[in-house]
Amino acid sequence: MRKYLLKRIFYLFLTLFIVATATFFLMKLMPGTPLQNEAKLTPSERAAILAQYGLDKPVWLQYFIYIGGIFKGSLGLSFQFSDQAVSYLIGSRMGPSMQLGGQALVVGIIFGIILGAIGAIRKDTWADRLATILSILGIAVPSFVLAILLQYYLGLKTGWFPVAGWEGFAYTILPTLALAASPLAETARFIRTDMVDVLSSDYIELARAKGLSKFGIVYHHALRNSLIPMVTLIGPLAAALMTGSMVVENIFSVPGIGEQFVKSILVNDYPTIMGVTIFYSALLCLLLLLTDIVYGIIDPRIRLSGNGD
Amino acid sequence: MADNPKDIAIKPGDFEPLDQQAGPDNERIAAPSLTFGQDVWRRLKSNKTAFTSFIILVLMFLVAFGGQAVYHHDPNAQQPKYANLPPKIKGVDLYGFNGHLKQSGKDVDAYAAAGAGKDVHYVLGTDYLGRDLLARIMYGTRISLEIALIATLIDLTIGVGFGIISGWKGGRVDLFMQRVIEILSSIPQLVVMVLMATAFTKTGMASIIAAIAITGWTTMARLTRAQTLQLKNQDFILAARTLGESAPKIAWKHLLPNLSSVIIIQTMFTIPSAIFFEAFLSYIGIGISSPQASLGTLISDGQKNFQFLPYQMWYPAIVLIVLMLAFNLLGDGMRDAFDPKSKR
Numbered sequence: 001m002r003k004y005l006l007k008r009i010f011y012l013f014l015t016l017f018i019v020a021t022a023t024f025f026l027m028k029l030m031p032g033t034p035l036q037n038e039a040k041l042t043p044s045e046r047a048a049i050l051a052q053y054g055l056d057k058p059v060w061l062q063y064f065i066y067i068g069g070i071f072k073g074s075l076g077l078s079f080q081f082s083d084q085a086v087s088y089l090i091g092s093r094m095g096p097s098m099q100l101g102g103q104a105l106v107v108g109i110i111f112g113i114i115l116g117a118i119g120a121i122r123k124d125t126w127a128d129r130l131a132t133i134l135s136i137l138g139i140a141v142p143s144f145v146l147a148i149l150l151q152y153y154l155g156l157k158t159g160w161f162p163v164a165g166w167e168g169f170a171y172t173i174l175p176t177l178a179l180a181a182s183p184l185a186e187t188a189r190f191i192r193t194d195m196v197d198v199l200s201s202d203y204i205e206l207a208r209a210k211g212l213s214k215f216g217i218v219y220h221h222a223l224r225n226s227l228i229p230m231v232t233l234i235g236p237l238a239a240a241l242m243t244g245s246m247v248v249e250n251i252f253s254v255p256g257i258g259e260q261f262v263k264s265i266l267v268n269d270y271p272t273i274m275g276v277t278i279f280y281s282a283l284l285c286l287l288l289l290l291t292d293i294v295y296g297i298i299d300p301r302i303r304l305s306g307n308g309d
Numbered sequence: 310m311a312d313n314p315k316d317i318a319i320k321p322g323d324f325e326p327l328d329q330q331a332g333p334d335n336e337r338i339a340a341p342s343l344t345f346g347q348d349v350w351r352r353l354k355s356n357k358t359a360f361t362s363f364i365i366l367v368l369m370f371l372v373a374f375g376g377q378a379v380y381h382h383d384p385n386a387q388q389p390k391y392a393n394l395p396p397k398i399k400g401v402d403l404y405g406f407n408g409h410l411k412q413s414g415k416d417v418d419a420y421a422a423a424g425a426g427k428d429v430h431y432v433l434g435t436d437y438l439g440r441d442l443l444a445r446i447m448y449g450t451r452i453s454l455e456i457a458l459i460a461t462l463i464d465l466t467i468g469v470g471f472g473i474i475s476g477w478k479g480g481r482v483d484l485f486m487q488r489v490i491e492i493l494s495s496i497p498q499l500v501v502m503v504l505m506a507t508a509f510t511k512t513g514m515a516s517i518i519a520a521i522a523i524t525g526w527t528t529m530a531r532l533t534r535a536q537t538l539q540l541k542n543q544d545f546i547l548a549a550r551t552l553g554e555s556a557p558k559i560a561w562k563h564l565l566p567n568l569s570s571v572i573i574i575q576t577m578f579t580i581p582s583a584i585f586f587e588a589f590l591s592y593i594g595i596g597i598s599s600p601q602a603s604l605g606t607l608i609s610d611g612q613k614n615f616q617f618l619p620y621q622m623w624y625p626a627i628v629l630i631v632l633m634l635a636f637n638l639l640g641d642g643m644r645d646a647f648d649p650k651s652k653r
Contacts, residue, residue, distance in 0.1 A: 140633035243499045
């Protein structure tokens with residue numbers, strides 16, 4: 001276990017190192033500097049600004065400074081907001097993103113489990129078909145389309161929820177719904193397939209033969225066993241939420257990381273793009289590692305080892 | 310001697326013809342032997358949802374790639390005086406398709422207001438620059454389908470090739486290749502897409518293709534590797550090796566046919582995710598760029614006028630959703646069809 005962990009952590013750092021290096025050199029290839037109104041500047045002003053960003057040094061030195069900075073938690077200065085550190089920018093926008101992501105994950109997983117369980121228990125009935133249609137729709141309707149529709153029909157037209165902004169819990173409802181659709185659908189599909197298998201296994205037959213109630217069987221035996229493989233879904237779901245947050249935060253003007261990321265991409269704010277890229281990669285890597293560890297703990301059939309497979 | 314067979318008197322009339330349908334016919338093999346393609350086709354036809362999705366996709370392919378031969382409208386031709394006209398189909402008098410709009414509660418003939426003649430009609434209306442929406446949607450669908458084809462191609466070449474080599478070679482090569490996949494798949498696909506879009510200075514397809522080439526094939530490689538590992542120790546492979554068959558030939562003749570169901574199913578799930586990412590990037594403005602149409606840019610443009618001209622977003626959105634639905638349902642159907650547990 002210990003050896004396995006060390007190995008995984010080594011690969012985590014290796015992955016992040018590769019991402020950071022690739023990002024750095026890709027961004028160096030890009031045209032564009034932090035200088036605004038470049039033509040108006042005198043040479044000395046130019047030099048001063050370049051020095052502020054460390055761009056006066058040779059590229060290899062910039063690279064070492066950047067990689068070294070990451071270990072100290074520094075991701076450079078933003079081009080767009082000339083005196084803000086990227087790490088500060090990310091930190092100050094993390095709250096709303098985490099709140100939305102967390103809420104969407106909770107809503108998505110809970111309702112996904114319910115939907116999936118209904119589908120499996122009432123297999124091949126209208127309830128199953130309805131649950132399947134809902135979950136397929138959740139996967140097929142892109143988050144940005146869903147967000148626009150929710151904003152218009154539940155926000156603007158009926159006025160039930162605030163249209164956009166970030167001033168309290170009410171403002172989180174629509175973005176959460178828009179983000180939750182995809183985790184909900186994925187969970188429902190996963191749970192249904194898994195529970196159909198579990199429900200046809202021998203120990204469920206035994207439980208039924210013993211005369212347990214239907215609810216008891218589903219809750220105590222089927223669901224619990226179906227939930228274990230659910231853990232492996234968390235990585236992909238988190239990645240989907242990152243993707244979704246970029247458009248959903250934009251549509252509902254939520255001051256989160258995704259919204260900032262899109263802005264930075266559109267104005268070529270390279271240091272921020274790099275910072276958010278590394279941040280997202282680190283987050284996903286950590287989640288994948290945690291997933292594997294948790295999976296090993298809760299499922300006694302899985303033994304973590306230092307071997308390749 | 311009564312036991313002598315010759316003494317038993319048998320007349321032709323003692324026999325009666327057996328009803329051929331009734332008895333078991335030992336000479337016949339129960340199921341007709343099918344080629345792989347026939348088998349796939351038979352299984353596909355028996356699954357109604359998957360088959361419907363398949364037909365829808367074929368139709369969409371035909372319209373997207375051949376539609377311009379019938380519907381002569383340039384997707385990029387601007388006609389500012391006919392901007393924002395709602396859908397109008399000749400001879401149809403149904404709100405939504407008769408060129409009328411509700412403006413501040415009143416029903417207005419938008420075509421008359423724009424001074425358009427009687428013979429002007431746009432089947433799905435026009436956008437804010439007077440471009441024909443149907444032509445643009447057809448063009449955008451074509452882009453989505455092209456992305457689908459490219460993603461499939463990459464999946465089949467890089468993904469399958471990587472998986473087979475990794476599984477076949479084993480040992481250090483396998484270990485190294487698995488680490489490469491592990492690293493690639495722990496980078497969020499979104500991040501790669503964004504980096505490529507920035508790196509290719511925002512010029513359309515190239516960035517999306519590059520991003521798919523970097524990360525789109527890892528799942529396929531994993532699956533084919535796992536299958537190859539199982540297959541390579543089986544007797545028919547051993548036989549081929551004993552007979553001196555070269556490794557590439559074994560891969561082509563023996564491994565690929567046995568991998569094909571896994572490959573087909575996985576492709577069906579790679580495609581919608583590639584289509585989604587193209588639309589997503591184009592929607593946020595770093596995919597297919599402005600004069601060209603993609604379902605993503607169309608939705609993004611339509612969104613601005615959604616309150617007053619909802620058709621501008623609805624139609625591209627519906628096409629995108631139908632496309633995603635059809636590929637997902639086809640994939641589901643294929644998976645069920647190939648599942649050995651459900652084999653009939």
